Amino acid sequence: MTTPKEFFACVAHYDPNALPVEAAQEIVRQWAMPRGRDDQAERVGLHDALGRVLAEDVISPIDVPAFDNSAMDGYAFAGVALAGGGATLDLSVAGTALAGRPFASAPGADQCVRIMTGALIPPGCDTVVPQELVTREGDAIRFSTANLRAGQNRRLSGEDLAKGKPALLAGRIVRASDLGLLASLGIGEVAVRKRLTVAFFSTGDELRSLGEPLSPGSLYDSNRYTLFAMLARLNVETIDLGIVRDDRASLENALRDATGRADVVISSGGVSVGDADFTRELMNSLGDVAFWKIAMRPGRPLAFGRLWSGERAGAGKSALFFGLPGNPVAVMATFYFIVREALLAMSGATRQPLTAIRASAAEPIKKRAGRTEFQRGIATRDGDGRFRVVTTGPQGSGVLSSMSEANCFIVLEHERGDIDAGDEVEIVPFDGLI
Numbered sequence: 001m002t003t004p005k006e007f008f009a010c011v012a013h014y015d016p017n018a019l020p021v022e023a024a025q026e027i028v029r030q031w032a033m034p035r036g037r038d039d040q041a042e043r044v045g046l047h048d049a050l051g052r053v054l055a056e057d058v059i060s061p062i063d064v065p066a067f068d069n070s071a072m073d074g075y076a077f078a079g080v081a082l083a084g085g086g087a088t089l090d091l092s093v094a095g096t097a098l099a100g101r102p103f104a105s106a107p108g109a110d111q112c113v114r115i116m117t118g119a120l121i122p123p124g125c126d127t128v129v130p131q132e133l134v135t136r137e138g139d140a141i142r143f144s145t146a147n148l149r150a151g152q153n154r155r156l157s158g159e160d161l162a163k164g165k166p167a168l169l170a171g172r173i174v175r176a177s178d179l180g181l182l183a184s185l186g187i188g189e190v191a192v193r194k195r196l197t198v199a200f201f202s203t204g205d206e207l208r209s210l211g212e213p214l215s216p217g218s219l220y221d222s223n224r225y226t227l228f229a230m231l232a233r234l235n236v237e238t239i240d241l242g243i244v245r246d247d248r249a250s251l252e253n254a255l256r257d258a259t260g261r262a263d264v265v266i267s268s269g270g271v272s273v274g275d276a277d278f279t280r281e282l283m284n285s286l287g288d289v290a291f292w293k294i295a296m297r298p299g300r301p302l303a304f305g306r307l308w309s310g311e312r313a314g315a316g317k318s319a320l321f322f323g324l325p326g327n328p329v330a331v332m333a334t335f336y337f338i339v340r341e342a343l344l345a346m347s348g349a350t351r352q353p354l355t356a357i358r359a360s361a362a363e364p365i366k367k368r369a370g371r372t373e374f375q376r377g378i379a380t381r382d383g384d385g386r387f388r389v390v391t392t393g394p395q396g397s398g399v400l401s402s403m404s405e406a407n408c409f410i411v412l413e414h415e416r417g418d419i420d421a422g423d424e425v426e427i428v429p430f431d432g433l434i
């Protein structure tokens with residue numbers, strides 16, 4: 001683990017008032033190490049493995065497929081018969097091989113076996129002629145030898161996965177196809193990493209919980225719901241610590257409680273310049289926390305570091321800490337572009353870069369050079385199959401409806417200025433985010 005000294009040395013390298021997004025991501029990456037391994041694995045059945053991180057490589061205990069089988073419905077025969085040089089081949093049908101019902105004996109030299117897809121290739125046979133290339137009369141078949149080679153239309157045993165070879169690697173997040181693949185190997189249980197525990201809370205005297213009446217100047221706390229959902233999609237355990245009032249004692253209690261119980265602590269609100277001074281002082285007394293102004297929009301203020309549950313930094317149990325801005329869209333942007341990767345790394349997952357694709361701007365977009373902007377976009381495919389994107393309109397960082405309306409982030413790079421209609425931009429689709 002990086003020591004506090006090293007941490008501050010690497011932060012000091014940048015201007016904390018305009019930290020480029022890539023620099024923030026790099027620092028977070030250095031700090032978000034996977035938790036220890038041995039005590040962090042548990043064995044689960046396949047249904048519970050979905051979305052979890054594999055703790056060990058899965059080695060294939062068998063060949064898949066386990067036997068040579070037919071890739072087509074047709075007739076199996078010995079491919080040497082093709083070497084005779086005739087333009088057509090005549091064979092008689094000796095029997096039938098169905099999936100799960102093999103034809104056990106070897107057919108004679110001028111014989112073949114009617115075979116269905118997936119059926120075991122009968123002894124002595126190595127080639128399948130597809131049924132649509134064959135004319136059949138009674139038990140006799142005839143087909144052209146042109147375009148047919150010995151060994152064709154046969155799936156070899158071990159072709160999909162060979163026995164003893166790794167089928168899935170440690171660090172993989174188990175997906176739908178993986179469950180099927182594990183089942184195809186006869187594996188009903190796998191070792192997965194324990195889930196990461198993430199505690200989160202909202203800060204602000206103006207916030208109200210659902211069910212409470214709104215008084216003038218107050219608003220409902222939405223960040224805890226957004227955070228809950230984004231964390232749930234990453235398959236981490238969540239601890240919702242509610243709303244924390246803007247006073248020193250409440251915040252200290254919440255931070256200590258969270259640090260004692262979780263691997264990662266996420267708060268929203270209370271880290272902008274205008275916020276009470278005690279926040280910084282307190283966070284620093286509980287750990288090593290840097291207060292960044294990231295050159296990004298939305299999401300400029302962000303606190304990041306390590307908190308300790310003991311009497312001073314370095315004592316007791318520690319947790320990684322993200323103090324996100326309060327604005328609802330900024331919470332989502334900083335979560336996806338700063339926090340997400342750290343949570344995945346700590347979960348033991350291999351890197352899962354976000355899917356980024358190129359699109360053309362369907363209209364001009366205002367953009368200020370010197371910061372990365374994550375505008376909310378609506379991408380559609382035009383007749384040529386290319387993506388065109390428009391913004392959702394007003395890009396205020398409090399306009400959460402812009403996220404619900406959008407289907408992608410438009411990521412406008414640090415150096416870029418205004419975008420003209422027709423310019424290429426990068427979009428990160430919302431669908432497919434893990």
Ligand code: AMP
Nearest residue numbers: 202221222223269270271272325326327
């Ligand atoms: P702050 O970073 O605490 O100054 O908050 C910035 C803005 O985000 C303010 O307008 C807050 O009212 C708003 N805000 C902060 N936390 C939340 C929350 N949990 N839900 C909705 N809005 C919030």
Ligand code: MG
Nearest residue numbers: 203204269270
């Ligand atoms: Mg606040």
